[in-house]
Amino acid sequence: MCLAIPGKVTSIEKENGLRMGLVAINGSMTRACLEYVPDIEVGQYTIVHAGFALKVIDEEEARESLEIWKGLLGE
Amino acid sequence: MKYIDEYRDAEVVRRIAERLAQATTRPWTIMEICGGQTHSILRYGLDQLLPEGISLVHGPGCPVCVTSVKTIDRAIAIASKPGTLLAAFGDMLRVPGSSGDLAAARSRGGDVRFVFSPLEALQLARENPHKEVVFLAVGFETTAPGNAMAVRQAAREGLMNFSVLVSHFLVPPAMEAILASSGNRIQGFLGAGHVCTVTGTEPYLPIARKFQTPVVVAGFEPVDLLSAILRLVQMLEEELVGVENAYGRVVEPQGNPAAAAVVREVFEVADVAWRGIGVIPASGLVLRESFREWDALRKFELGGVDTADDVRCRSGDVLAGRITPDSCDAFGRECRPEHPLGAPMVSGEGACAAYYRYRCSSAKPFSC
Numbered sequence: 001m002c003l004a005i006p007g008k009v010t011s012i013e014k015e016n017g018l019r020m021g022l023v024a025i026n027g028s029m030t031r032a033c034l035e036y037v038p039d040i041e042v043g044q045y046t047i048v049h050a051g052f053a054l055k056v057i058d059e060e061e062a063r064e065s066l067e068i069w070k071g072l073l074g075e
Numbered sequence: 076m077k078y079i080d081e082y083r084d085a086e087v088v089r090r091i092a093e094r095l096a097q098a099t100t101r102p103w104t105i106m107e108i109c110g111g112q113t114h115s116i117l118r119y120g121l122d123q124l125l126p127e128g129i130s131l132v133h134g135p136g137c138p139v140c141v142t143s144v145k146t147i148d149r150a151i152a153i154a155s156k157p158g159t160l161l162a163a164f165g166d167m168l169r170v171p172g173s174s175g176d177l178a179a180a181r182s183r184g185g186d187v188r189f190v191f192s193p194l195e196a197l198q199l200a201r202e203n204p205h206k207e208v209v210f211l212a213v214g215f216e217t218t219a220p221g222n223a224m225a226v227r228q229a230a231r232e233g234l235m236n237f238s239v240l241v242s243h244f245l246v247p248p249a250m251e252a253i254l255a256s257s258g259n260r261i262q263g264f265l266g267a268g269h270v271c272t273v274t275g276t277e278p279y280l281p282i283a284r285k286f287q288t289p290v291v292v293a294g295f296e297p298v299d300l301l302s303a304i305l306r307l308v309q310m311l312e313e314e315l316v317g318v319e320n321a322y323g324r325v326v327e328p329q330g331n332p333a334a335a336a337v338v339r340e341v342f343e344v345a346d347v348a349w350r351g352i353g354v355i356p357a358s359g360l361v362l363r364e365s366f367r368e369w370d371a372l373r374k375f376e377l378g379g380v381d382t383a384d385d386v387r388c389r390s391g392d393v394l395a396g397r398i399t400p401d402s403c404d405a406f407g408r409e410c411r412p413e414h415p416l417g418a419p420m421v422s423g424e425g426a427c428a429a430y431y432r433y434r435c436s437s438a439k440p441f442s443c
Contacts, residue, residue: 002110002111002136002138002214002215002270003111003295003424004269004325006076008077016232017228017231018194018224018228031192032192033192033194035224035337036220036331036337045078047325049217049218049221049269050164050191050192050193051191051192051194051195052221054217054272054273054331054334055325055326057324057325058323058324059324061323061324062323062324065323065324066298069090069302070087072090072094073086073090
Protein backbone atom coordinates (compact mmCIF):
# COMPACT_ATOMS: atom_id res chain seq x y z
CA MET A 1 0.00 0.00 0.00
CA CYS A 2 2.93 2.32 0.55
CA LEU A 3 4.03 1.80 -3.03
CA ALA A 4 4.47 5.04 -4.90
CA ILE A 5 5.10 5.08 -8.63
CA PRO A 6 7.24 7.63 -10.50
CA GLY A 7 5.64 9.57 -13.33
CA LYS A 8 5.86 12.80 -15.32
CA VAL A 9 3.38 15.63 -14.79
CA THR A 10 1.75 16.52 -18.12
CA SER A 11 -0.93 19.03 -17.07
CA ILE A 12 -2.05 20.98 -14.01
CA GLU A 13 -5.51 22.35 -13.20
CA LYS A 14 -7.78 23.33 -10.31
CA GLU A 15 -10.60 20.98 -9.41
CA ASN A 16 -12.97 21.51 -6.46
CA GLY A 17 -10.44 24.01 -5.13
CA LEU A 18 -7.59 21.49 -5.20
CA ARG A 19 -4.50 21.55 -7.39
CA MET A 20 -4.77 18.43 -9.54
CA GLY A 21 -2.74 17.10 -12.45
CA LEU A 22 -2.37 14.35 -14.99
CA VAL A 23 0.71 12.21 -14.47
CA ALA A 24 2.06 9.87 -17.17
CA ILE A 25 2.93 6.60 -15.47
CA ASN A 26 4.21 3.73 -17.56
CA GLY A 27 2.27 4.79 -20.64
CA SER A 28 -1.04 5.63 -18.99
CA MET A 29 -2.43 8.84 -17.52
CA THR A 30 -3.25 9.00 -13.83
CA ARG A 31 -5.08 11.83 -12.13
CA ALA A 32 -3.24 12.95 -9.01
CA CYS A 33 -3.65 15.61 -6.36
CA LEU A 34 -0.68 18.02 -6.41
CA GLU A 35 -1.47 19.93 -3.20
CA TYR A 36 1.54 18.42 -1.43
CA VAL A 37 3.98 19.37 -4.18
CA PRO A 38 2.95 23.03 -4.53
CA ASP A 39 5.94 24.05 -6.66
CA ILE A 40 5.79 21.22 -9.19
CA GLU A 41 5.64 22.16 -12.86
CA VAL A 42 4.60 20.37 -16.03
CA GLY A 43 7.48 18.17 -17.21
CA GLN A 44 8.80 17.35 -13.74
CA TYR A 45 8.74 13.86 -12.25
CA THR A 46 6.97 12.99 -9.03
CA ILE A 47 6.00 9.88 -7.12
CA VAL A 48 2.28 9.15 -6.82
CA HIS A 49 0.75 7.19 -3.96
CA ALA A 50 -3.01 6.53 -3.73
CA GLY A 51 -3.80 9.46 -5.98
CA PHE A 52 -1.46 11.95 -4.30
CA ALA A 53 1.88 13.27 -5.52
CA LEU A 54 4.16 13.24 -2.47
CA LYS A 55 7.53 14.50 -3.71
CA VAL A 56 9.19 16.05 -6.73
CA ILE A 57 11.92 13.59 -7.68
CA ASP A 58 15.35 15.12 -7.12
CA GLU A 59 16.91 14.58 -10.55
CA GLU A 60 20.39 15.69 -9.55
CA GLU A 61 20.46 13.42 -6.51
CA ALA A 62 19.17 10.53 -8.63
CA ARG A 63 21.85 11.07 -11.26
CA GLU A 64 24.66 11.36 -8.73
CA SER A 65 23.75 8.23 -6.78
CA LEU A 66 23.25 6.21 -9.94
CA GLU A 67 26.63 7.33 -11.31
CA ILE A 68 28.28 5.97 -8.17
CA TRP A 69 26.75 2.55 -8.76
CA LYS A 70 27.33 2.63 -12.50
CA GLY A 71 30.96 3.43 -11.65
CA LEU A 72 31.26 -0.05 -10.15
CA LEU A 73 30.78 -1.52 -13.61
CA GLY A 74 34.02 0.02 -14.83
CA GLU A 75 36.04 -1.52 -12.00
CA MET B 76 10.47 3.77 -17.61
CA LYS B 77 12.54 6.58 -16.12
CA TYR B 78 13.42 6.16 -12.42
CA ILE B 79 12.58 2.45 -12.59
CA ASP B 80 14.54 0.67 -15.34
CA GLU B 81 17.93 2.03 -14.31
CA TYR B 82 17.36 0.75 -10.76
CA ARG B 83 16.75 -2.78 -12.05
CA ASP B 84 20.10 -3.14 -13.84
CA ALA B 85 21.17 -6.72 -13.14
CA GLU B 86 24.87 -6.03 -13.60
CA VAL B 87 24.82 -3.15 -11.11
CA VAL B 88 22.91 -5.34 -8.65
CA ARG B 89 25.51 -8.09 -9.06
CA ARG B 90 28.37 -5.66 -8.37
CA ILE B 91 26.69 -4.32 -5.25
CA ALA B 92 26.18 -7.91 -4.07
CA GLU B 93 29.93 -8.49 -4.53
CA ARG B 94 30.68 -5.41 -2.44
CA LEU B 95 28.29 -6.67 0.20
CA ALA B 96 30.05 -10.03 0.35
CA GLN B 97 33.39 -8.24 0.81
CA ALA B 98 31.96 -6.01 3.55
CA THR B 99 30.44 -8.85 5.60
CA THR B 100 32.62 -10.53 8.23
CA ARG B 101 29.94 -11.59 10.75
CA PRO B 102 26.28 -12.67 10.70
CA TRP B 103 23.73 -9.85 10.86
CA THR B 104 19.95 -9.89 11.20
CA ILE B 105 18.17 -7.06 9.43
CA MET B 106 14.48 -6.20 9.27
CA GLU B 107 12.84 -4.51 6.32
CA ILE B 108 9.82 -2.81 7.86
CA CYS B 109 7.80 -2.25 4.72
CA GLY B 110 5.78 -5.02 3.10
CA GLY B 111 6.29 -3.44 -0.32
CA GLN B 112 10.01 -3.97 0.17
CA THR B 113 9.39 -7.58 1.24
CA HIS B 114 7.64 -8.16 -2.08
CA SER B 115 10.49 -6.56 -4.04
CA ILE B 116 13.08 -8.63 -2.18
CA LEU B 117 11.25 -11.88 -2.96
CA ARG B 118 10.20 -10.89 -6.47
CA TYR B 119 13.78 -10.15 -7.53
CA GLY B 120 15.34 -12.89 -5.39
CA LEU B 121 17.52 -10.33 -3.61
CA ASP B 122 17.63 -12.45 -0.44
CA GLN B 123 19.36 -15.13 -2.48
CA LEU B 124 22.12 -12.70 -3.45
CA LEU B 125 23.04 -11.99 0.16
CA PRO B 126 26.19 -13.46 1.69
CA GLU B 127 25.73 -16.30 4.14
CA GLY B 128 24.98 -14.92 7.57
CA ILE B 129 22.92 -11.93 6.46
CA SER B 130 19.31 -12.68 7.41
CA LEU B 131 16.40 -10.52 6.31
CA VAL B 132 13.39 -10.56 8.64
CA HIS B 133 10.12 -9.26 7.27
CA GLY B 134 8.42 -6.55 9.32
CA PRO B 135 4.85 -5.45 10.05
CA GLY B 136 4.69 -2.68 7.42
CA CYS B 137 1.52 -3.84 5.74
CA PRO B 138 -1.43 -1.68 6.78
CA VAL B 139 -3.96 -4.09 5.34
CA CYS B 140 -2.39 -6.91 7.39
CA VAL B 141 -2.38 -5.06 10.71
CA THR B 142 -5.91 -3.64 10.39
CA SER B 143 -7.94 -5.29 13.15
CA VAL B 144 -10.63 -7.89 12.54
CA LYS B 145 -12.97 -5.51 14.38
CA THR B 146 -12.39 -2.80 11.76
CA ILE B 147 -13.09 -5.26 8.93
CA ASP B 148 -16.25 -6.44 10.72
CA ARG B 149 -17.35 -2.81 11.16
CA ALA B 150 -16.74 -2.09 7.46
CA ILE B 151 -18.81 -5.14 6.53
CA ALA B 152 -21.57 -4.02 8.92
CA ILE B 153 -21.62 -0.56 7.31
CA ALA B 154 -21.63 -2.00 3.79
CA SER B 155 -24.57 -4.22 4.74
CA LYS B 156 -26.78 -1.31 5.86
CA PRO B 157 -29.34 -0.02 3.36
CA GLY B 158 -28.52 3.40 1.94
CA THR B 159 -24.79 3.16 2.50
CA LEU B 160 -21.89 2.95 0.08
CA LEU B 161 -18.57 1.67 1.35
CA ALA B 162 -15.44 2.65 -0.59
CA ALA B 163 -12.08 0.99 0.02
CA PHE B 164 -8.71 0.38 -1.56
CA GLY B 165 -8.86 -2.83 -3.63
CA ASP B 166 -6.53 -4.66 -1.21
CA MET B 167 -9.19 -4.52 1.51
CA LEU B 168 -11.92 -6.42 -0.30
CA ARG B 169 -10.57 -9.92 0.36
CA VAL B 170 -9.28 -9.38 3.90
CA PRO B 171 -11.07 -11.88 6.15
CA GLY B 172 -13.18 -10.52 8.99
CA SER B 173 -14.59 -12.78 11.68
CA SER B 174 -17.17 -14.05 9.19
CA GLY B 175 -16.59 -13.23 5.56
CA ASP B 176 -15.03 -10.28 3.77
CA LEU B 177 -16.11 -7.13 1.92
CA ALA B 178 -16.25 -8.97 -1.39
CA ALA B 179 -18.82 -11.33 0.13
CA ALA B 180 -20.75 -8.35 1.52
CA ARG B 181 -20.88 -6.95 -2.02
CA SER B 182 -22.10 -10.24 -3.45
CA ARG B 183 -24.94 -10.14 -0.88
CA GLY B 184 -26.04 -6.80 -2.33
CA GLY B 185 -23.93 -4.35 -0.32
CA ASP B 186 -22.72 -1.31 -2.26
CA VAL B 187 -18.96 -1.78 -2.00
CA ARG B 188 -16.71 0.11 -4.41
CA PHE B 189 -12.97 0.01 -4.72
CA VAL B 190 -11.07 3.22 -5.31
CA PHE B 191 -7.47 4.17 -6.04
CA SER B 192 -7.61 7.47 -4.16
CA PRO B 193 -9.56 8.82 -1.18
CA LEU B 194 -10.59 11.70 -3.44
CA GLU B 195 -12.50 9.18 -5.57
CA ALA B 196 -14.47 8.23 -2.47
CA LEU B 197 -15.18 11.92 -1.93
CA GLN B 198 -16.44 12.18 -5.52
CA LEU B 199 -18.76 9.21 -4.87
CA ALA B 200 -20.24 11.21 -1.97
CA ARG B 201 -20.81 14.22 -4.24
CA GLU B 202 -22.47 12.02 -6.88
CA ASN B 203 -24.63 10.09 -4.38
CA PRO B 204 -26.13 12.77 -2.11
CA HIS B 205 -28.83 10.39 -0.85
CA LYS B 206 -26.34 7.77 0.27
CA GLU B 207 -24.01 7.70 3.26
CA VAL B 208 -20.58 7.21 1.69
CA VAL B 209 -17.97 5.72 4.02
CA PHE B 210 -14.31 5.44 3.08
CA LEU B 211 -12.26 2.75 4.81
CA ALA B 212 -9.22 4.93 5.50
CA VAL B 213 -6.41 2.47 6.05
CA GLY B 214 -2.70 3.16 5.94
CA PHE B 215 0.62 4.16 7.36
CA GLU B 216 2.25 7.61 7.25
CA THR B 217 2.45 7.48 3.43
CA THR B 218 -1.32 7.26 3.01
CA ALA B 219 -2.28 9.58 5.87
CA PRO B 220 -1.82 12.84 3.87
CA GLY B 221 -4.28 11.70 1.20
CA ASN B 222 -6.83 10.44 3.69
CA ALA B 223 -6.47 13.63 5.74
CA MET B 224 -6.98 15.76 2.64
CA ALA B 225 -10.21 13.92 1.80
CA VAL B 226 -11.61 14.61 5.28
CA ARG B 227 -10.50 18.25 5.25
CA GLN B 228 -12.01 18.72 1.80
CA ALA B 229 -15.31 17.16 2.93
CA ALA B 230 -15.36 19.62 5.84
CA ARG B 231 -14.62 22.57 3.54
CA GLU B 232 -17.40 21.57 1.13
CA GLY B 233 -19.81 20.74 3.96
CA LEU B 234 -20.20 17.26 2.50
CA MET B 235 -22.12 15.68 5.36
CA ASN B 236 -22.88 12.32 3.67
CA PHE B 237 -19.16 11.45 3.69
CA SER B 238 -17.30 9.84 6.57
CA VAL B 239 -14.22 7.73 7.19
CA LEU B 240 -13.61 4.52 9.12
CA VAL B 241 -10.03 5.12 10.23
CA SER B 242 -7.40 2.40 10.63
CA HIS B 243 -4.11 4.28 10.65
CA PHE B 244 -0.76 3.11 11.94
CA LEU B 245 2.64 4.66 12.63
CA VAL B 246 5.94 2.93 11.90
CA PRO B 247 8.37 4.20 14.60
CA PRO B 248 6.35 2.89 17.60
CA ALA B 249 6.20 -0.56 15.95
CA MET B 250 9.98 -0.54 15.46
CA GLU B 251 10.40 0.40 19.09
CA ALA B 252 8.02 -2.38 20.20
CA ILE B 253 9.99 -4.93 18.16
CA LEU B 254 13.33 -3.79 19.56
CA ALA B 255 12.00 -3.77 23.13
CA SER B 256 10.43 -7.24 22.91
CA SER B 257 12.08 -10.12 24.72
CA GLY B 258 14.13 -12.28 22.41
CA ASN B 259 14.55 -9.50 19.85
CA ARG B 260 17.14 -10.45 17.24
CA ILE B 261 16.94 -7.40 14.93
CA GLN B 262 20.28 -5.58 14.70
CA GLY B 263 19.50 -3.06 11.98
CA PHE B 264 16.53 -1.69 10.03
CA LEU B 265 15.86 -0.85 6.43
CA GLY B 266 13.64 2.23 6.77
CA ALA B 267 10.42 2.38 4.74
CA GLY B 268 11.20 4.79 1.91
CA HIS B 269 7.82 6.30 1.17
CA VAL B 270 6.87 6.60 4.83
CA CYS B 271 10.00 8.74 5.17
CA THR B 272 9.00 10.79 2.11
CA VAL B 273 6.24 12.17 4.34
CA THR B 274 7.86 12.10 7.81
CA GLY B 275 11.51 12.60 6.94
CA THR B 276 14.27 10.66 8.65
CA GLU B 277 14.34 12.50 11.98
CA PRO B 278 11.73 10.36 13.84
CA TYR B 279 14.14 7.41 13.63
CA LEU B 280 17.11 9.06 15.34
CA PRO B 281 15.86 8.60 18.93
CA ILE B 282 15.14 4.91 18.24
CA ALA B 283 18.53 4.34 16.64
CA ARG B 284 20.24 5.93 19.65
CA LYS B 285 18.10 4.33 22.36
CA PHE B 286 18.53 0.81 21.01
CA GLN B 287 21.96 1.32 19.39
CA THR B 288 20.46 0.09 16.14
CA PRO B 289 21.33 1.68 12.79
CA VAL B 290 18.60 2.55 10.28
CA VAL B 291 19.12 3.04 6.53
CA VAL B 292 16.17 4.41 4.57
CA ALA B 293 15.66 2.31 1.44
CA GLY B 294 13.73 2.49 -1.79
CA PHE B 295 11.90 -0.31 -3.54
CA GLU B 296 13.91 -1.22 -6.63
CA PRO B 297 16.69 -3.84 -6.56
CA VAL B 298 19.55 -1.31 -6.74
CA ASP B 299 17.89 0.79 -4.02
CA LEU B 300 17.36 -2.15 -1.69
CA LEU B 301 20.71 -3.82 -2.14
CA SER B 302 22.67 -0.58 -1.81
CA ALA B 303 20.76 0.18 1.41
CA ILE B 304 21.57 -3.30 2.75
CA LEU B 305 25.24 -2.73 1.87
CA ARG B 306 25.29 0.58 3.76
CA LEU B 307 23.51 -0.96 6.74
CA VAL B 308 26.00 -3.85 6.90
CA GLN B 309 28.89 -1.37 6.67
CA MET B 310 27.40 0.55 9.62
CA LEU B 311 26.92 -2.65 11.63
CA GLU B 312 30.46 -3.83 10.90
CA GLU B 313 31.88 -0.44 11.91
CA GLU B 314 29.58 -0.21 14.97
CA LEU B 315 28.07 3.04 13.69
CA VAL B 316 24.71 4.06 15.13
CA GLY B 317 22.52 6.56 13.33
CA VAL B 318 20.09 7.08 10.50
CA GLU B 319 21.26 7.27 6.89
CA ASN B 320 19.32 7.84 3.72
CA ALA B 321 19.91 5.61 0.69
CA TYR B 322 16.81 6.91 -1.14
CA GLY B 323 17.76 10.56 -1.57
CA ARG B 324 15.86 11.19 -4.78
CA VAL B 325 12.55 10.76 -2.95
CA VAL B 326 13.33 11.28 0.76
CA GLU B 327 14.53 14.48 2.41
CA PRO B 328 15.54 14.70 6.09
CA GLN B 329 12.59 16.96 6.92
CA GLY B 330 10.07 14.92 4.86
CA ASN B 331 7.13 16.72 3.27
CA PRO B 332 6.10 19.47 5.72
CA ALA B 333 2.95 20.41 3.73
CA ALA B 334 1.68 16.85 3.94
CA ALA B 335 2.61 16.43 7.59
CA ALA B 336 0.76 19.66 8.45
CA VAL B 337 -2.55 18.47 7.00
CA VAL B 338 -2.13 15.10 8.75
CA ARG B 339 -1.65 16.94 12.08
CA GLU B 340 -4.67 19.16 11.38
CA VAL B 341 -7.02 16.21 10.83
CA PHE B 342 -5.58 13.35 12.92
CA GLU B 343 -4.16 12.89 16.40
CA VAL B 344 -1.98 10.13 17.81
CA ALA B 345 -3.66 7.33 19.80
CA ASP B 346 -3.00 3.84 21.16
CA VAL B 347 -4.20 1.35 18.55
CA ALA B 348 -4.46 -2.43 18.22
CA TRP B 349 -2.40 -4.11 15.51
CA ARG B 350 -3.94 -7.29 14.15
CA GLY B 351 -2.00 -10.27 15.42
CA ILE B 352 0.27 -8.12 17.59
CA GLY B 353 -1.97 -6.26 20.05
CA VAL B 354 -2.13 -2.70 21.32
CA ILE B 355 1.00 -0.59 20.87
CA PRO B 356 0.98 2.76 22.72
CA ALA B 357 0.79 5.91 20.56
CA SER B 358 1.09 3.84 17.39
CA GLY B 359 -1.87 5.05 15.36
CA LEU B 360 -3.94 7.98 14.19
CA VAL B 361 -7.58 8.82 14.90
CA LEU B 362 -9.69 11.76 13.78
CA ARG B 363 -9.44 14.91 15.87
CA GLU B 364 -12.54 16.01 17.75
CA SER B 365 -12.96 18.94 15.34
CA PHE B 366 -13.61 16.45 12.51
CA ARG B 367 -15.93 14.13 14.49
CA GLU B 368 -18.83 14.77 12.08
CA TRP B 369 -16.88 12.82 9.45
CA ASP B 370 -16.13 9.90 11.76
CA ALA B 371 -18.06 6.77 10.66
CA LEU B 372 -17.76 5.32 14.17
CA ARG B 373 -19.89 8.21 15.49
CA LYS B 374 -22.35 8.09 12.62
CA PHE B 375 -23.25 4.41 12.77
CA GLU B 376 -24.38 2.18 15.61
CA LEU B 377 -21.96 -0.66 15.12
CA GLY B 378 -22.32 -2.52 18.39
CA GLY B 379 -19.53 -3.93 20.50
CA VAL B 380 -18.96 -7.36 19.05
CA ASP B 381 -15.79 -8.99 20.33
CA THR B 382 -13.86 -10.47 17.47
CA ALA B 383 -10.71 -12.55 17.28
CA ASP B 384 -8.22 -13.78 14.73
CA ASP B 385 -8.53 -17.30 13.35
CA VAL B 386 -6.45 -19.38 15.78
CA ARG B 387 -4.89 -21.32 12.92
CA CYS B 388 -3.40 -18.09 11.53
CA ARG B 389 0.05 -17.13 12.86
CA SER B 390 0.04 -13.70 11.22
CA GLY B 391 1.07 -12.09 14.52
CA ASP B 392 4.29 -14.12 14.54
CA VAL B 393 4.86 -13.34 10.86
CA LEU B 394 4.21 -9.59 11.31
CA ALA B 395 6.52 -9.40 14.33
CA GLY B 396 9.25 -11.19 12.39
CA ARG B 397 9.28 -14.21 14.73
CA ILE B 398 8.65 -16.74 11.94
CA THR B 399 8.76 -16.77 8.16
CA PRO B 400 5.42 -17.42 6.42
CA ASP B 401 6.44 -20.89 5.26
CA SER B 402 7.03 -21.91 8.90
CA CYS B 403 3.29 -21.65 9.55
CA ASP B 404 1.53 -25.02 9.39
CA ALA B 405 -1.44 -23.50 7.54
CA PHE B 406 0.68 -21.82 4.82
CA GLY B 407 -0.20 -23.18 1.39
CA ARG B 408 -2.61 -25.70 2.92
CA GLU B 409 -5.68 -24.28 4.71
CA CYS B 410 -4.36 -20.78 3.98
CA ARG B 411 -4.01 -19.84 0.34
CA PRO B 412 -4.80 -16.66 -1.63
CA GLU B 413 -8.20 -18.05 -2.69
CA HIS B 414 -9.17 -18.87 0.92
CA PRO B 415 -6.94 -16.85 3.25
CA LEU B 416 -6.98 -17.28 7.03
CA GLY B 417 -5.27 -13.94 7.55
CA ALA B 418 -4.68 -10.66 5.74
CA PRO B 419 -0.95 -11.24 4.98
CA MET B 420 -2.04 -13.90 2.46
CA VAL B 421 -4.16 -11.45 0.40
CA SER B 422 -2.48 -8.08 0.66
CA GLY B 423 -0.13 -6.91 -2.08
CA GLU B 424 2.26 -6.17 0.77
CA GLY B 425 1.65 -9.26 2.88
CA ALA B 426 4.68 -11.44 3.53
CA CYS B 427 2.61 -14.64 3.19
CA ALA B 428 1.35 -13.53 -0.24
CA ALA B 429 4.93 -12.76 -1.29
CA TYR B 430 6.14 -16.20 -0.21
CA TYR B 431 3.20 -17.89 -1.89
CA ARG B 432 3.69 -16.01 -5.13
CA TYR B 433 7.47 -16.07 -5.44
CA ARG B 434 8.62 -18.98 -3.28
CA CYS B 435 6.00 -21.65 -3.51
CA SER B 436 7.90 -24.06 -5.73
CA SER B 437 10.87 -24.06 -3.35
CA ALA B 438 8.86 -24.16 -0.13
CA LYS B 439 7.24 -27.15 1.56
CA PRO B 440 6.28 -30.16 -0.54
CA PHE B 441 2.70 -29.19 -1.34
CA SER B 442 1.23 -28.35 -4.71
CA CYS B 443 0.81 -24.60 -4.98
